[in-house]
Amino acid sequence: MSHTAHPVVSVRLFVTIWLLLMGFTGLTVLAGYQDFGFMNTIIALSIAVTKASLVVLFFMGVRHNTPLTKTVVIAGFCWLFILFGLGMSDYLTRPWIGVPGR
Amino acid sequence: MEQQLEASILGMWIFLVTEIMFFGGLFMAYLVYRTMYPQAWLDGSAALDVPLGALNTAVLICSSLTMVLSVRAAQVGSRRGQIVNLILTILFGTTFLVVKYFEYAAKFEHHLIPGPHFSVHYLEELGRTGADPFSTQLFFSLYFIMTGIHAAHMVVGIGLMSVILLMAWRGRFTPDYYGPIEVSGLYWHFVDIVWIFLFPLLYLLGLHGGHGA
Numbered sequence: 001m002s003h004t005a006h007p008v009v010s011v012r013l014f015v016t017i018w019l020l021l022m023g024f025t026g027l028t029v030l031a032g033y034q035d036f037g038f039m040n041t042i043i044a045l046s047i048a049v050t051k052a053s054l055v056v057l058f059f060m061g062v063r064h065n066t067p068l069t070k071t072v073v074i075a076g077f078c079w080l081f082i083l084f085g086l087g088m089s090d091y092l093t094r095p096w097i098g099v100p101g102r
Numbered sequence: 103m104e105q106q107l108e109a110s111i112l113g114m115w116i117f118l119v120t121e122i123m124f125f126g127g128l129f130m131a132y133l134v135y136r137t138m139y140p141q142a143w144l145d146g147s148a149a150l151d152v153p154l155g156a157l158n159t160a161v162l163i164c165s166s167l168t169m170v171l172s173v174r175a176a177q178v179g180s181r182r183g184q185i186v187n188l189i190l191t192i193l194f195g196t197t198f199l200v201v202k203y204f205e206y207a208a209k210f211e212h213h214l215i216p217g218p219h220f221s222v223h224y225l226e227e228l229g230r231t232g233a234d235p236f237s238t239q240l241f242f243s244l245y246f247i248m249t250g251i252h253a254a255h256m257v258v259g260i261g262l263m264s265v266i267l268l269m270a271w272r273g274r275f276t277p278d279y280y281g282p283i284e285v286s287g288l289y290w291h292f293v294d295i296v297w298i299f300l301f302p303l304l305y306l307l308g309l310h311g312g313h314g315a
Contacts (some may be wrong), residue, residue, distance in 0.1 A: 006107065008177045018167040022160060029156045032306035040310065044302035052295045059170045060291045069112045076119030080126045087130050091137065 006064055017058045024051050107281050114285045118292050125296055128248050132303065135244065139237035145222075145230040146241030147308030149214055151205055155305040158201050162294045165194030169287045176270070176280035184270040184283065188263055191290065195260045202253055209242070216243045245304055252300060255293045262286050 028047040036043060057063045062073055136143045168190040175183025209215060212224035216239040225233040266286050269275065275283055 006104075006177070008174060011171065011174065014167060014170050014174070018163065021163045021166075025156060025159050025163065028302055028306070029152065032152070032302070032309050035310045040306070041302075044306055045299075048299050048302050051298045055166060055291050055295055055298070059166050060288055065111060066108050069108070069115055072112065072115050072119060076115070076122045079119070080122055083123070083126050083130055084133065088133065088137075091134050 006061070009058075009061075013058070017054055021051055021054060103278050107284065110281045110285050111288065114288045118288065121292060125248075125251075128244070128251070129299070129303075132244050132248070135237075135240050139234070139240060141311070142234055142237030142241050144307055144311035145225050145233040146214075146238045146245070147304060147306070148228050148230055149209070149212060149225055150245070150305045150308060151208070152305050152309065154201055154205055155301050158198050159297060159301045161194050161198050161201070162297050165191050165198070166291050166294045168194065169290045172270075173280065173284050173287050176275040176283050177277055179277045181270065181273055181275075184275060185267065188267040188270055192260055192263050192267065195256055195263070199253060199256055199260075202249065209246075214242050215246070216240075248300055248304070252293065252296050255296070259286075259290050259293055262289065 024047050028044055031043050031047070032040065034040075056073065062070060065073075168187040172184045172187030172191065175181075175187060213219055213221040214224060220235060220239050220242070222230070222233040222235050222238060225238065263286065266283050269282060
């Protein structure tokens with residue numbers, strides 16, 4: 001009865017995701033040793049976001065969850081970016097207008 | 103039963119969203135201070151052990167695989183599969199903490215703990231001459247807070263898995279009722295995700311960007 005909403009995923013798929021995650025870990029270390037200037041952080045973060053997405057979608061099984069749960073998950077990450085966006089728009093713009101206490 | 107499971111999963115995710123915001127505050131602090139003191143971040147990061155950090159990343163990914171396999175074992179009604187995979191998950195989690203212990207011990211020996219005994223001497227030995235003691239202490243404060251709170255989450259996770267292991271041992275989980283193991287797994291994977299971001303942001307910077315480079 002419960003197998004429609006929460007299907008049993010094959011071991012093969014989980015192992016494939018695990019191999020991908022291990023591969024990306026190797027890749028991020030290899031990329032870390034190369035000097036791409038400021039792009040190093042961009043590359044490292046792109047790989048980290050890809051890895052985190054694989055974990056959320058497959059290991060945490062969000063792709064099989066109800067729309068309500070998916071909304072909560074997406075909203076959670078949206079709030080995180082609101083935090084970063086509003087936070088940095090404050091700290092990065094303070095020097096522009098010479099506000100004391102920077 | 104299906105609805106119960108969905109409700110538990112939703113509840114866990116709402117808790118995890120509060121955890122995202124909790125760690126988010128620390129990442130925000132990281133972002134602000136890294137913008138203010140970019141060189142201190144490059145210098146401080148040079149003292150971190152990339153091979154050990156990478157090893158720990160791999161260990162946590164392995165633990166996430168065994169975690170998901172133990173949930174699957176519950177779905178297909180394999181008591182043995184749950185127990186074996188939960189024990190492996192706990193062992194991987196413990197390995198992570200042991201590696202972290204050796205890393206912290208090295209930082210103590212190198213006088214990289216913020217406070218009166220902090221010294222940039224070790225950073226200078228690494229070729230980071232001119233590392234600023236004030237701002238590199240900020241880097242190490244954030245390093246210890248972020249990895250320390252992450253490690254505390256690992257300890258909680260191992261405790262949680264021990265309880266789940268006991269429940270699995272007693273055969274509490276069936277293909278129709280496996281909510282606790284699934285929901286605890288969500289927590290475990292979340293802690294893995296935090297490390298997926300901590301590793302590149304803390305460890306990989308220091309491979310470049312020496313003074314005058």
